[in-house]
Amino acid sequence: MFLQSLQLHDFRNYAELALDLSSAKTILVGDNAQGKSNLLEAVQLLATGRSSRALRDRELVTQGKEQSRVAARIERLGGTVELELILRAGKRRTVRLGGETQRTQAEALGYLNCVSFSSIDLDLVRGAPETRRDWLDGILLQLEPIYTSLLAQYLQVLHQRNALLRRTDLSSEALAEQLPLWDDLLTRHATPVMRRRHRLLLRLAPLAQHWHRAISGGRENFAIHYQPQIAFEREDAQSVQQALTELLAQKQALEVRRGTSLVGPHRDEVELTIDGIPARQFGSQGQQRTLVLALKLAELNLLEQVTGEVPLLLLDDVLAELDLHRQDQLLGAIGERVQTIVTTTHLGLFDSQWLHSATVLTIKQGQVHPDGA
Numbered sequence: 001m002f003l004q005s006l007q008l009h010d011f012r013n014y015a016e017l018a019l020d021l022s023s024a025k026t027i028l029v030g031d032n033a034q035g036k037s038n039l040l041e042a043v044q045l046l047a048t049g050r051s052s053r054a055l056r057d058r059e060l061v062t063q064g065k066e067q068s069r070v071a072a073r074i075e076r077l078g079g080t081v082e083l084e085l086i087l088r089a090g091k092r093r094t095v096r097l098g099g100e101t102q103r104t105q106a107e108a109l110g111y112l113n114c115v116s117f118s119s120i121d122l123d124l125v126r127g128a129p130e131t132r133r134d135w136l137d138g139i140l141l142q143l144e145p146i147y148t149s150l151l152a153q154y155l156q157v158l159h160q161r162n163a164l165l166r167r168t169d170l171s172s173e174a175l176a177e178q179l180p181l182w183d184d185l186l187t188r189h190a191t192p193v194m195r196r197r198h199r200l201l202l203r204l205a206p207l208a209q210h211w212h213r214a215i216s217g218g219r220e221n222f223a224i225h226y227q228p229q230i231a232f233e234r235e236d237a238q239s240v241q242q243a244l245t246e247l248l249a250q251k252q253a254l255e256v257r258r259g260t261s262l263v264g265p266h267r268d269e270v271e272l273t274i275d276g277i278p279a280r281q282f283g284s285q286g287q288q289r290t291l292v293l294a295l296k297l298a299e300l301n302l303l304e305q306v307t308g309e310v311p312l313l314l315l316d317d318v319l320a321e322l323d324l325h326r327q328d329q330l331l332g333a334i335g336e337r338v339q340t341i342v343t344t345t346h347l348g349l350f351d352s353q354w355l356h357s358a359t360v361l362t363i364k365q366g367q368v369h370p371d372g373a
């Protein structure tokens, strides 16, 4: 897969951009706050429908403007794909594929696959469980676009069930009457989300272990496990839903007291251990970085295995965070095959061979100039 071009209109600090990407490696260099991350964010948005930095489209549309346009031309094994996204402050998005408006955004997912790695990802190991859940979801959205609607449906049911649990005007009898319906909906929508997360981690684990051994020199034993609140002994849908229903029954009194849902994939954890010890609390900074790098490289391999296309790699200001050994591992893994866009404030951080084979573009106040301009 190759991202041939990117066009932006009134997106963040870009009034107008038409960028042709011709080499496998592009380095975007510029001072802080010039628009480097904004450009990668636009690519991420086309790949996953989400931004890791913005919660609302309003933040993505240039201040004072009504709407943004983000478009790309992607070369895939099956042919060239034109993707287009219109973002509006406070309104629905429009998604076009080959010029045709799609009914839902999910229909335009899966055409551009990318792995993003930024300094925020260093929180993948030490951050809150939500960070790891978001990471899994971001991969699943690309692997199986239908996951977008599975997750959205679950979150909607969760939201409505929480609203019910918070109601103060209901008698306990009235609540007890209404809850079983919501329990059924919650467990029914929770099950496909959890089964997909579980399967994803089973596939990611050996790949991440391979990279971890390569980077750490095989000295440590890394394990990664899905840790939902229920035992995943039997993973067929019926067993998972049954286990969730039983747990809900146990927690019901507590849920009513707290006024919130305490069971479901919104409480999932992903456990990362080094030699059996949780990396989150006990890993050194170096160990945590090695882990994150191994997870990202595993993500790259998995996307390629499943889609049959080499995904695009977006490295946002992250090389400076890695020591020379880890940089070498990363650059070695990328090799010549993986189209990579890297942002940096200093070209001095790059390996000279890499620098020679890359196209260097300077970003200044939302404009892109060829190197040296």
Ligand SMILES: Nc1ncnc2c1ncn2[C@@H]1O[C@H](COP(=O)(O)OP(=O)(O)OP(=O)(O)O)[C@@H](O)[C@H]1O
Pocket (backbone or CB within 6 Å): 011, 012, 013, 030, 031, 032, 033, 034, 035, 036, 037, 038, 039, 058, 059, 060, 061, 062, 063, 317, 343, 345
């Ligand atoms: N909706 C928006 N409208 C207009 N400008 C915006 C909008 N959102 C962000 N910006 C501008 O984009 C710039 C930030 O760009 P970006 O996050 O890409 O920085 P960067 O070049 O990656 O720098 P750093 O190295 O600090 O991360 C800021 O100048 C900010 O004011």
